[in-house]
Amino acid sequence: MSYARVFCVGLIGVAGHVVEVEADLSAGLPAVLLTGLPDTALHEARDRVRAAVVNSGETWPNRRMTVNLLPAALPKHGSSFDLAIATAMLASAGELPLAALDGVVLLGELGLDGTVRPVRGVLPMVAAAAQAGLTRVIVPLGNAGEATIVPGLTVRAVDSLRGLINFVRGTAPLLDPPPLGSPPAETGPDLADVAGQELGRYGLEVAAAGGHHLALFGPPGSGKTMLAERLPSILPELDDAAALEVTALHSIAGVLPSSGRLIRRPPFQAPHHTASSAALVGGGSGLAQPGALSLAHRGVLFLDEAPEIARASLQALRQPLESGRIVLARARGTTEFPAQVQLVIAANPCPCASSAGDQYCTCAPTARRRYMSRLSGPLLDRIDIRVTLRPLTAAQLITAAEPAIPSAEVAKRVAQAREAAVARWKRVNAAVPGPDLRREPWRLPATDTAGLHASVDRGVLSARGFDRVLRLAWTISDLDGRERPGRGEVDEALQLRMGESRDAGR
Known part of the structure; x- marks a missing residue:
């Protein structure tokens, strides 16, 4: 032969x-x-x-x-x-x-x-x-x-x-796959560890319930990283299709655990701020390999010290955040990877980053503006929720010894809100197309969206931002158990979008 x-x-x-x-x-x-x-x-x-x-x-x-x-x-x-x-x-x-x-x-x-x-x-x-x-x-x-x-x-x-x-040749059998052991206990950071920061916790809950992108601003030690690391703990587990997709991506990247089980928990990727564009969005010679963006598919991509990341790397995120996929063209062909992520960015307010707050900042106003301008307007326009965290007080640290609300309790509210959104749209609120929000039967009355219209007319809110505020309003409404948002939910969504919430203590 x-x-x-x-x-x-x-x-x-x-x-x-x-x-x-x-x-x-x-x-x-x-x-x-x-x-x-x-x-x-x-x-x-x-x-x-x-x-x-x-x-x-x-x-x-x-x-x-x-x-x-x-x-x-x-x-x-x-x-x-x-x-x-x-x-x-x-x-x-x-x-x-x-x-x-x-x-x-x-x-x-x-x-x-x-x-x-x-x-x-x-x-x-x-x-x-x-x-x-x-x-x-x-x-x-x-x-x-x-x-x-x-x-x-x-x-x-x-x-x-x-x-x-x-x-x-028929002289010996092949080996059987090793038996699967009991699934490992799901352990991870818990929201109960976060002291104070009610506004930050609320912003995290809204982000989880609607699948929204989140920006956290504040001085060092205010809890930005702690909050971001706990976002996966309040997200629902992945269903079979999503788990298979995520597990396949980790298998391709060579980072799949040897347990032989589907990844059920939403992945969390936190690349260092010195990571290259290829490490962030994927790349390599010949055929491209997945980067942190795709490894965070169906989970959370956390960019700490975001203004320190190379501008080209941040700009490379803009298109994938809209389309939910990344297409990489290389010499040997074009490769496409899924990239449906929740982006969380964290940034200090200025280069000196005084942990005591703005009153002790030594940066000139132009230096502060130059530092924050590293986060481009088009990128920030794609982030639904912007939360500014204040330095913790001694009283907050002392009362932190009392048990805080754990992730498991928040996760139940998040799951209920997501179920309401899926029953309405067949998807989470953040993924609803803008035209669907603006047509019957989901179009909100003009009396409820008057403040939103005024913000667009004044030029402080883009057309993309208009739709994102509406999506936020529906998420807030779902968390409150309402059938549809009213003026209060729309105004609160607008304030979350612009950087503050009037209802931070809930």
């Missing part, structure tokens, strides 16, 4: 594509020709596969070998094709019968000693195989847990090329 074919899966972004790995032996000088748009890592598979085959005790065929990856027009990258290439080459040389691998997907990277190493992106690869109608997969033992997440598949694991060869 001089021809053999097995199946593998390639990834472009989060989309998987079944790839046929063909191998053919022909007369000629000994060489390995790899075709089908492979990248550098895949080109190097020739040397990895040869060493793995020899060190597994097999004979390397000294003939001209052609390995083709179909579809040939689809870019291929990474080392997950190694196991499939080695199997196809041995089968084409007549060393392996392929009856046992008919319709089986092979995934895994080979070490020079023949060990099968884990690879990134196994979850979306296995999901793509299932969508293509393939029902059996063989994956590295280290990836077996995440592969079992996809229902309807028979998953087997392998830890070495020798183990796979013995299975194909």
Whole structure:
């Protein structure tokens, strides 16, 4: 037999594509020709596969070998094709019968000693195989847990090329995926740890209930970071579809825990303020990889010390915040990643950042304006809620010993508000299209939106801001258990949008 074919899966972004790995032996000088748009890592598979085959005790065929990856027009990258290439080459040389691998997907990277190493992106690869109608997969033992997440598949694991060869020859079985242990206890920061800052806590609750973006301003030590870190604790758990999407993204990035379970808690990403644009929104040579923006999909992206972040990096967030996705064009193709995030930014009021408040600030007015102008108007226009936190007083710190409202209690109110929004719009309030808000039966009376109209006419509120205030008003109404917002909710939403709330103590 001089021809053999097995199946593998390639990834472009989060989309998987079944790839046929063909191998053919022909007369000629000994060489390995790899075709089908492979990248550098895949080109190097020739040397990895040869060493793995020899060190597994097999004979390397000294003939001209052609390995083709179909579809040939689809870019291929990474080392997950190694196991499939080695199997196809041995089968084409007549060393392996392929009856046992008919319709089986092979995934895994080979070490020079023949060990099968884990690879990134196994979850979306296995999901793509299932969508293509393939029902059996063989994956590295280290990836077996995440592969079992996809229902309807028979998953087997392998830890070495020798183990796979013995299975194909019928002399030994494959490994079963490790059993799943009990789910780990969900622990994390709790809102009960935050002293005072009723306005900040209320702004966080409104943001969680409606899926709104949030900006926190205030001096060091006022609780901006503490509040932001606790936003995931009051968000609802991810449903099956969202959890699978988030888990797939983390698998591609290589940061998925080895527990083999879906990520149910909304993710939280807090890149350092010196992070590059590529680290923030995704990038890299060849085909782009997901950045912190996509890893925070369905969760929270927190940018601390936002004015210190490079302006180009902040500007790169503007389009994804509107569309909920990031499209990255690179030399080897265009990659799209989902990016539906809640953005939370935190900033000091000025460069000196006096912890005692503005009365001790040593910055000139022009320096303060220059510092805050690093947050561009178009970016701030996309942020629904702006909260200014004041320094804590001694009395607030002393009374902080009393139990505060925990995250679990706030999460119940958030869940009820979200259920009301989903029953009305089939989505959270922050995602409702503007035209839907302005047409019947959801259009609010002119008497209730008089202050909002006046703000637009005075030029202090943009058309985008107009819609965002209406969305905020509906969220406030849902938290209060009302059927629709009135003038009070609209005015409060406008004040939250402009930076203050008249009802901070609720």
